Amino acid sequence: MRxxxxxxxxxxxxxxxxxxxxxxxxAASKASLDKINRELKEIQAKKKSQQQQVKQVEAKxxxxxxxxxxxxxxxxxxxxxxxxTQKKLDKLETQxxxxxxxxxxxxxxxxxxxxxxxxxxxxxxxxxxxMYERGNVSYLDVLLGSSDFGDFLTRMxxxxxILEQDTRILEDNIRDKQTIETKKQEIDHQLTVYVDMFDxxxxxxxxxDKQYKQYKQSLVVKAELKKKEDALEEDLEQYGQQLLALTxxxxxxxxxxxxxxxTSSSGYKGGKLGLPVADGSFRFxxxxxxxxxxxxxxxxxxxxxxxxxxxxTTIMAAAAGVVIFAGYSNGFGNTVMIKxxxxxxxxxxxxxxxxxxxxxxxxxxxxxxxAEVGSTGRSTGNHVHFTVYKNDVAVNPMxxxx
Numbered sequence: 405m406r407x408x409x410x411x412x413x414x415x416x417x418x419x420x421x422x423x424x425x426x427x428x429x430x431a432a433s434k435a436s437l438d439k440i441n442r443e444l445k446e447i448q449a450k451k452k453s454q455q456q457q458v459k460q461v462e463a464k465x466x467x468x469x470x471x472x473x474x475x476x477x478x479x480x481x482x483x484x485x486x487x488x489t490q491k492k493l494d495k496l497e498t499q500x501x502x503x504x505x506x507x508x509x510x511x512x513x514x515x516x517x518x519x520x521x522x523x524x525x526x527x528x529x530x531x532x533x534x535m536y537e538r539g540n541v542s543y544l545d546v547l548l549g550s551s552d553f554g555d556f557l558t559r560m561x562x563x564x565x566i567l568e569q570d571t572r573i574l575e576d577n578i579r580d581k582q583t584i585e586t587k588k589q590e591i592d593h594q595l596t597v598y599v600d601m602f603d604x605x606x607x608x609x610x611x612x613d614k615q616y617k618q619y620k621q622s623l624v625v626k627a628e629l630k631k632k633e634d635a636l637e638e639d640l641e642q643y644g645q646q647l648l649a650l651t652x653x654x655x656x657x658x659x660x661x662x663x664x665x666x667t668s669s670s671g672y673k674g675g676k677l678g679l680p681v682a683d684g685s686f687r688f689x690x691x692x693x694x695x696x697x698x699x700x701x702x703x704x705x706x707x708x709x710x711x712x713x714x715x716x717t718t719i720m721a722a723a724a725g726v727v728i729f730a731g732y733s734n735g736f737g738n739t740v741m742i743k744x745x746x747x748x749x750x751x752x753x754x755x756x757x758x759x760x761x762x763x764x765x766x767x768x769x770x771x772x773x774x775a776e777v778g779s780t781g782r783s784t785g786n787h788v789h790f791t792v793y794k795n796d797v798a799v800n801p802m803x804x805x806x
Contacts (some may be wrong), residue, residue: 444654458640459648461643468629470514478622486612489612493609493612497605500519517581517584517587614630677801679722680721686713687713692709695707709789719759719773719775722744723770725742728766737754740755748794752788752790754781755778756777756786
């Protein structure tokens with residue numbers, strides 16, 4: 405929308421001023437000219453105020469868009485932090501599950517070791533009880549009570565087996581008791597690690613919740629900024645339309661003043677136009693109509709004539725009139741436009757940097773210096789592009805210069 409308004413303003417500022425009906429009386433008196441000038445100043449004052457409003461709204465829109473851009477960056481950063489936090493949490497929960505499994509395995513082994521120790525101790529207690537019930541019989545009594553040597557060997561072998569079994573039971577008990585102690589320590593460690601990881605997980609969850617709330621709040625702010633931008637865009641469109649209307653009024657008033665001046669002064673009355681560059685100080689480098697475009701190499705239309713001259717060469721008004729444009733105009737670069745009457749407007753393009761010597765609304769005489777040759781805009785060298793508009797249509801300037 406802003407581009408459309410700017411384009412409309414540019415077109416209106418360049419050529420719309422000549423679109424005034426030709427049946428308006430040209431017999432304007434000096435009083436009438438003064439009245440036109442006063443009305444023009446009023447329009448220009450309103451236009452200046454409107455331009456300020458447009459600039460202020462555009463500045464606000466740019467500020468809101470910057471806020472939106474910064475907020476979008478913040479949202480992206482929050483998303484990245486949330487992803488990183490979630491990864492840490494997922495990894496921690498996996499480690500917690502592994503720790504629980506390790507603790508469970510250690511507990512199983514602890515229970516098995518305790519069970520084995522309990523069974524062995526039961527066996528040993530049973531044997532001690534049996535020995536107690538039979539009286540205080542030593543291993544030596546058992547051997548000496550043998551009936552013969554074979555019985556002695558048998559009893560010796562049996563006692564040896566009992567001793568070995570008792571020794572194994574005691575050794576296994578010692579190992580299992582060590583295992584029990586080790587597993588207790590391992591379980592205690594795993595529980596400590598688990599509690600620490602649980603605390604970390606809770607902290608990460610809290611951080612994740614905080615980040616999510618921050619993200620949600622940022623989304624609300626983003627929506628509010630979008631609403632604000634839309635409202636400002638509507639204001640800009642309204643102000644732009646008002647500015648466009650004022651620009652049209654200004655252009656029409658310029659045309660009215662030109663017509664009034666044509667009868668109250670010795671200004672241009674439709675005769676020959678003077679050369680915009682002094683004769684002998686330039687050469688025609690490109691004519692009106694179809695030509696080979698110096699940038700694309702293709703055949704294209706050319707709505708004026710080009711006069712090559714050294715940079716800084718004086719550019720003169722082709723006839724008396726009023727400056728209706730003095731500024732930068734895309735392909736033409738630095739440009740001046742002069743309205744001479746209700747039909748004729750001239751354009752001078754590619755003026756050097758800082759080379760415009762007149763301002764909008766200024767009255768100029770034929771041959772008056774208005775600018776200096778340059779190569780701004782879509783240009784390949786120092787020259788002035790000269791266009792003649794008749795009723796807003798570009799025509800061949802050569803018949804007007806002869």
